[in-house]
Amino acid sequence: MLITIPDILSKTDLFKLNTLLEQGQFKDGKLTAGWHAKLVKNNQQLSGNDKVARQAIAILNNGLQKNAIFSRVTLPRKMRPPLFSRYEPGMEYGNHIDDAVMGADRGFRTDISFTVFLNDPESYDGGELVMNSSVGEQKFKLQAGSAIVYPSTTLHRVAPVTRGVRQVTVSWLQSLVRSAEHREILFDIDTTRRAIFERDGKTKEFDLLSKSHANLLRLWAEP
Numbered sequence: 001m002l003i004t005i006p007d008i009l010s011k012t013d014l015f016k017l018n019t020l021l022e023q024g025q026f027k028d029g030k031l032t033a034g035w036h037a038k039l040v041k042n043n044q045q046l047s048g049n050d051k052v053a054r055q056a057i058a059i060l061n062n063g064l065q066k067n068a069i070f071s072r073v074t075l076p077r078k079m080r081p082p083l084f085s086r087y088e089p090g091m092e093y094g095n096h097i098d099d100a101v102m103g104a105d106r107g108f109r110t111d112i113s114f115t116v117f118l119n120d121p122e123s124y125d126g127g128e129l130v131m132n133s134s135v136g137e138q139k140f141k142l143q144a145g146s147a148i149v150y151p152s153t154t155l156h157r158v159a160p161v162t163r164g165v166r167q168v169t170v171s172w173l174q175s176l177v178r179s180a181e182h183r184e185i186l187f188d189i190d191t192t193r194r195a196i197f198e199r200d201g202k203t204k205e206f207d208l209l210s211k212s213h214a215n216l217l218r219l220w221a222e223p
Helices: 011-023 051-066 068-074 180-200 204-220
Strands: 003-005 026-028 044-046 076-079 083-087 092-096 112-117 129-133 136-140 147-151 156-158 161-163 166-175
Touching: 003 068, 011 051, 044 051, 051 068, 068 147, 068 180, 180 204
Parallel strands: none
Antiparallel strands: 003 147, 026 044, 044 083, 076 166, 083 166, 092 156, 112 147, 112 166, 129 136, 129 156
């Protein structure tokens, strides 16, 4: 399931995070790309080992943890350290697929990818996140603080930036539920039961949907 989520980061958190990034040291993004992605990746990334990066990650993680929709969509088990990326004019990231497994011990399976946009779309031209699908390309350029969440199986690219600077953070999740189709079913059931509860309270229908949600999660989860 591909979904956009507004206001993952508040305006206050965005200001703090972007202020931090102005102080950070950025390096060639090819250093964190896979062997074939290096051929098409042209951006800069914040060095992940300094104080600025640790503070920026803390702000991002706080926003993610507080967002109920993000949690319900992803059913997170564990997350890779996020990368903070900058695209200046002429930079882009060509078609690529995210690595299926990550980590020095190859112990992290990537089920879900996400991008959080950090600056206003009006401040730069180009830089759309472009998803390839069976019906053609879908382009996304979201408001600052908004996130797009999508299966890591998706072929995608970042269009060339022609003016200004595009700043984003990206990361990957291993979900409690491996299958994207199963996660979508669980999210739909959860959304429906919450709507019933908001409208009618704890009804028989709510209880049955809650039972189905719990039992499907029990069936599909890989703790």
